[in-house]
Amino acid sequence: MALALTIAGSDSGGGAGIQADLKTFAAFGVYGTCAVTAVTAQNTTGVTAWAAIDADLVEAQIEAVAGDFTIGAVKTGMLATSAIVEAVSATIAALELPNVVVDPVMIAKGGHRLLEEDAARTLRSELLPRAMIVTPNIPEAEVLAGIPIRSLDDMRHAARAIRRLGPSVVVVKGGHLDGDLSIDVVCAEDEEFELSGPRIRSRHTHGTGCTFSAAITAGLALGRPVAQALREARAFLQGAIEHAPGIGAGHGPLNHFWRLY
Numbered sequence: 414m415a416l417a418l419t420i421a422g423s424d425s426g427g428g429a430g431i432q433a434d435l436k437t438f439a440a441f442g443v444y445g446t447c448a449v450t451a452v453t454a455q456n457t458t459g460v461t462a463w464a465a466i467d468a469d470l471v472e473a474q475i476e477a478v479a480g481d482f483t484i485g486a487v488k489t490g491m492l493a494t495s496a497i498v499e500a501v502s503a504t505i506a507a508l509e510l511p512n513v514v515v516d517p518v519m520i521a522k523g524g525h526r527l528l529e530e531d532a533a534r535t536l537r538s539e540l541l542p543r544a545m546i547v548t549p550n551i552p553e554a555e556v557l558a559g560i561p562i563r564s565l566d567d568m569r570h571a572a573r574a575i576r577r578l579g580p581s582v583v584v585v586k587g588g589h590l591d592g593d594l595s596i597d598v599v600c601a602e603d604e605e606f607e608l609s610g611p612r613i614r615s616r617h618t619h620g621t622g623c624t625f626s627a628a629i630t631a632g633l634a635l636g637r638p639v640a641q642a643l644r645e646a647r648a649f650l651q652g653a654i655e656h657a658p659g660i661g662a663g664h665g666p667l668n669h670f671w672r673l674y
Contacts, residue, residue: 415443415634416482418510419627420475420501421490421518422451422463422527428666429455429620430490434627436669440649441631446482448474450501451493451527457619457661463527468496475504485634486512488626489540495532502539512633515544515580516626517553533557542579546639548626549575551589565596572600582639584608588621599643606640608647617657617665624667625650 417438424430431447438445450471453463478484487510492498505513517536519528528536533556541547541557551562557578558571565587572583587596597608628649632642649672656671 415485415631415636416446417443417627417630417634418446418448418475418478418484418487419490419630420448420450420471420487420492421516421623422453422493423449424453424455424620426456426619426661426666428457428661429623433620433623433667433669434488434490434630437624437627437649438631438634440669440672441628441635443485443631443634446478446484448478450497451491453491453527456663457665458663460527463493465493465497468494468500471497472500472504475501475510476508479508479510484510485636486514486630488514488516488630490516490623490626491518491527492532492536492540493527494529495535498532498535498540502535502543505540505543512630513544513546514626514630514633515540515547516622517547517549517557518622519553519556537578541575544580545633546582546584546626546629546643547575547580548584548586548622548629550586550622554585564590565598568596568598569600569605572598572605576600576602584643586622586625588618597647599640601639608643610647610651613651613654615654615657616663617659617661617667618654619661619664619666621650621654621667624653624669 628646
């Protein structure tokens with residue numbers, strides 16, 4: 414059975430973070446394991462508080478999982494502090510964990526910062542060079558690339574700039590731009606292409622970034638080629654939004670099991 418590891422923060426509302434990752438892994442038939450980096454007090458209306466886990470304990474969690482299971486792919490989400498980013502990067506390198514997908518979580522859907530400012534610099538210098546795929550949204554891509562993004566061309570320029578930081582593949586997600594289509598830009602060593610689909614007008618988008626990156630990770634754990642994993646993840650995300658359960662007073666969660674019922 415394929416196994417995947419998520420290294421991320423929890424979501425007490427269940428729609429994002431580790432909870433969304435594990436649901437997504439399960440929906441793809443992948444056995445999910447986890448290392449918790451932070452605990453958040455969070456629901457569909459926002460984050461009210463969070464506390465980071467000690468970096469040594471995060472490292473110990475990763476080592477415990479990798480010491481017992483053969484991990485097919487790894488994803489990172491909320492890493493919170495520079496110390497955690499450093500510990501995660503070093504542990505991934507020391508254990509030679511494969512197929513690393515970095516979702517560079519910086520700000521929650523409601524606007525609450527989930528990554529300390531100095532940690533963003535550490536993420537650029539320490540973690541991105543170890544990533545196979547990195548999946549920033551537009552605000553995150555602006556931070557990583559150091560340029561403003563207002564158009565599809567800007568997304569392409571940002572993707573190329575981020576790729577120069579070390580990851581093999583960069584996916585700049587276009588959900589924050591306007592238009593009838595939602596377009597993601599993919600930049601790899603030997604090709605650039607787009608993932609596009611109709612923009613879904615819905616407030617039920619809590620955990621979209623976690624779900625997309627987890628679906629990519631699941632695909633890699635199953636042995637999918639990168640392009641196939643990306644396209645399948647995009648299709649899975651669209652269905653999860655379209656079939657959202659419609660709960661919560663704010664940005665509601667997705668339906669990660671929409672293909673089952």
